[in-house]
Amino acid sequence: MLRATIRDLFRFSLSFRFGSVILMIVGVLLLLSFFSPFESDDRRVVPRNKPPSAEFILGTTGNGQDGFWLLTFAIRNTLMVSGVAVLIGRSIAVMLGMITGYLGGKTDRVISSIVDSIIVIPRLPLLILIAAIMQGEMTVLSLALLLGILDWAHPSKRYRAMILSLREREFTHTAIFSGMNAIKVVVQEHLPFLIPLLLADAVAGFLWAIGMEVTLSVLGLSDLSTPSIGTLIFWGNYNHALLRRRVWILAAPIAASVLMVVGFYLVSLSFSEYLDPRTRLSRLTVEE
Amino acid sequence: MNLFKQFILPRFAQWLIVIFVGVTITFFIPRLSPVNPVTEALARVQMYQTLNPEAVQMLRETLLDLYGLDGSILEQYINFWKRVLKGDLGPSLASFPMSVNQLIGVSIGWTIGLLGTSILIAWTLGMTLGSLAGYYPNRWWSEGLEKSLITVYPVPYYILAFVLLMAFTFYLPIFPLIGGARGTAAFTWEYISSVLHHGFLPALSIVIGATAHRFIMAKALTTTEKSSDYVQYARMAALPERKVLFLYVTRNTLLPQVTDLSLSLGALFGGAIIAEFVFGYPGIGTTMYTAINNGDYNAIMGITLLSIVGIATASLLIDLIYPLIDPRVRYR
Numbered sequence: 001m002l003r004a005t006i007r008d009l010f011r012f013s014l015s016f017r018f019g020s021v022i023l024m025i026v027g028v029l030l031l032l033s034f035f036s037p038f039e040s041d042d043r044r045v046v047p048r049n050k051p052p053s054a055e056f057i058l059g060t061t062g063n064g065q066d067g068f069w070l071l072t073f074a075i076r077n078t079l080m081v082s083g084v085a086v087l088i089g090r091s092i093a094v095m096l097g098m099i100t101g102y103l104g105g106k107t108d109r110v111i112s113s114i115v116d117s118i119i120v121i122p123r124l125p126l127l128i129l130i131a132a133i134m135q136g137e138m139t140v141l142s143l144a145l146l147l148g149i150l151d152w153a154h155p156s157k158r159y160r161a162m163i164l165s166l167r168e169r170e171f172t173h174t175a176i177f178s179g180m181n182a183i184k185v186v187v188q189e190h191l192p193f194l195i196p197l198l199l200a201d202a203v204a205g206f207l208w209a210i211g212m213e214v215t216l217s218v219l220g221l222s223d224l225s226t227p228s229i230g231t232l233i234f235w236g237n238y239n240h241a242l243l244r245r246r247v248w249i250l251a252a253p254i255a256a257s258v259l260m261v262v263g264f265y266l267v268s269l270s271f272s273e274y275l276d277p278r279t280r281l282s283r284l285t286v287e288e
Numbered sequence: 289m290n291l292f293k294q295f296i297l298p299r300f301a302q303w304l305i306v307i308f309v310g311v312t313i314t315f316f317i318p319r320l321s322p323v324n325p326v327t328e329a330l331a332r333v334q335m336y337q338t339l340n341p342e343a344v345q346m347l348r349e350t351l352l353d354l355y356g357l358d359g360s361i362l363e364q365y366i367n368f369w370k371r372v373l374k375g376d377l378g379p380s381l382a383s384f385p386m387s388v389n390q391l392i393g394v395s396i397g398w399t400i401g402l403l404g405t406s407i408l409i410a411w412t413l414g415m416t417l418g419s420l421a422g423y424y425p426n427r428w429w430s431e432g433l434e435k436s437l438i439t440v441y442p443v444p445y446y447i448l449a450f451v452l453l454m455a456f457t458f459y460l461p462i463f464p465l466i467g468g469a470r471g472t473a474a475f476t477w478e479y480i481s482s483v484l485h486h487g488f489l490p491a492l493s494i495v496i497g498a499t500a501h502r503f504i505m506a507k508a509l510t511t512t513e514k515s516s517d518y519v520q521y522a523r524m525a526a527l528p529e530r531k532v533l534f535l536y537v538t539r540n541t542l543l544p545q546v547t548d549l550s551l552s553l554g555a556l557f558g559g560a561i562i563a564e565f566v567f568g569y570p571g572i573g574t575t576m577y578t579a580i581n582n583g584d585y586n587a588i589m590g591i592t593l594l595s596i597v598g599i600a601t602a603s604l605l606i607d608l609i610y611p612l613i614d615p616r617v618r619y620r
Contacts, residue, residue, distance in 0.1 A: 113302065113305060114305070117306040117309050120599060121309065122595050122599055124562075125561070125576070125595045126313065126314075128561070128580060128592075129314065129317055129318070129589065129592045132579075132580045133585065211444035211445065211446075214444045214446050215444065218446055219565065219577065220580075233446075242458055254447055257447055258447060261442040261443055262439055262442055264442065265442035266438075
């Protein structure tokens with residue numbers, strides 16, 4: 001089933017083909033970080049400020065770090081932060097969506113109006129406020145937690161809508177009449193239907209979390225001693241890489257971030273296209 | 289009366305909830321943190337000079353009073369509300385004699401000018417291009433446009449802005465690196481042109497990002513709307529295509545776009561912070577950044593609060609003028 005889906009996606013969706021190849025490259029870079037000859041906090045292990053060459057393909061930094069290996073660490077950390085954030089955010093969203101969607105009635109109205117209020121609240125100023133207060137004590141993990149806690153309102157509304165419609169379906173009644181309790185119905189019967197939506201949604205979460213990681217880091221509000229896409233750019237700016245004509249220091253993280261988000265976005269695009277019944281119909285007619 | 293009760297009142301209640309949640313969050317977050325601003329401020333003072341213990345004690349009390357940190361947490365909360373309702377955001381901690389209100393007052397005009405213009409341009413541009421691309425999906429220009437905007441859309445705003453900055457102030461220095469204008473404010477062509485010159489690049493960065501978002505949405509909506517029966521009839525009646533698209537199809541897709549405009553205001557405000565930080569624009573975002581660097585919690589809190597209230601109010605207003613835009617939404 002899964003293999004057939006991926007095969008279909010590969011065959012019919014140009015964006016999936018591009019996206020998955022890009023993500024594969026990002027994945028290889030991430031895995032390479034485990035084989036790095038240097039530790040991520042090693043300094044002065046290579047000559048400083050060398051432009052890209054055969055020996056150092058992405059040049060070296062002012063701290064004497066190898067640009068390429070540093071970038072692999074940065075990709076790993078950024079993806080880890082966004083991964084944890086996505087996991088936390090989606091868990092909260094799924095739980096809330098299930099509760100409000102399934103219970104309905106007054107509970108739904110109260111929670112929904114609170115969620116609607118929270119959606120309006122701009123998250124970046126809030127993030128900046130929290131991060132500024134925690135300044136110096138921010139770790140990679142706390143950043144991930146923070147991002148996760150702030151990213152559930154939009155998805156929870158989508159899941160709620162989905163559960164609302166599932167609740168009216170025949171099999172829900174069958175399950176209830178055969179004595180299943182509410183939690184079991186929701187988890188065993190409804191959750192599987194949410195998974196495709198969850199998948200497409202998780203990608204959107206990645207995009208947001210990567211963007212926020214970069215944003216907070218360049219403002220100097222994250223854990224600046226851990227290499228991540230954002231902190232690489234921060235230190236590049238801090239050391240005036242542009243004015244000193246050391247563009248490679250900035251170009252590598254910028255290119256990596258663009259690669260990452262575009263890859264994720266293309267894959268999510270193909271997912272949502274694939275899930276859309278109308279395009280599925282047109283796919284069927286293509287096959288004829 | 290019915291109109292008031294069933295249409296305006298629920299929306300107004302929602303607005304109040306947002307403000308309440310926003311104020312409560314901005315109140316509690318700083319208090320949950322392990323960092324005590326009073327100790328921090330005292331440490332900053334004592335970094336360069338030693339004070340005698342009595343002076344320190346007095347300073348501590350003054351600061352506690354100033355930050356609204358004396359009394360139980362409930363008392364503080366009520367006092368905070370009292371202050372907020374009076375529109376007083378407290379003193380700025382970093383540039384002390386100035387209040388946060390003054391700090392915001394100096395910079396808010398720049399932000400509103402920059403954001404207002406770019407949002408308007410981006411919305412119109414995205415709607416027009418997206419509708420056209422959705423209506424004529426197989427033309428070379430619509431495919432080219434879609435592919436390029438899809439690549440731009442997910443790129444974090446900071447990266448986009450920074451690349452523009454690198455390209456147009458460093459490698460191709462046609463725009464100024466920082467600032468909002470040259471010379472003193474006056475109604476002369478020289479001053480106005482310098483405002484435009486300085487604002488162009490930050491505005492461009494916001495417009496590109498926002499247009500991509502609007503384009504993708506408009507295209508999807510138009511594609512759906514295009515298959516409606518009335519479009520078929522209109523075409524059969526040989527109405528001019530341009531008329532069908534802009535007078536019928538686009539008008540029907542307007543509703544979700546207007547809702548989204550109010551929601552994306554929040555995201556755009558975030559964009560403005562970064563835009564101003566990157567381009568050194570003298571708006572509220574730069575004030576926020578300075579406040580972060582100086583540990584000026586009061587200013588950060590004030591700006592956060594202001595952005596929450598501002599966005600909630602903007603979305604309330606958009607909600608209320610809805611029925612003027614789309615007659616299908618009656619004042620129910």
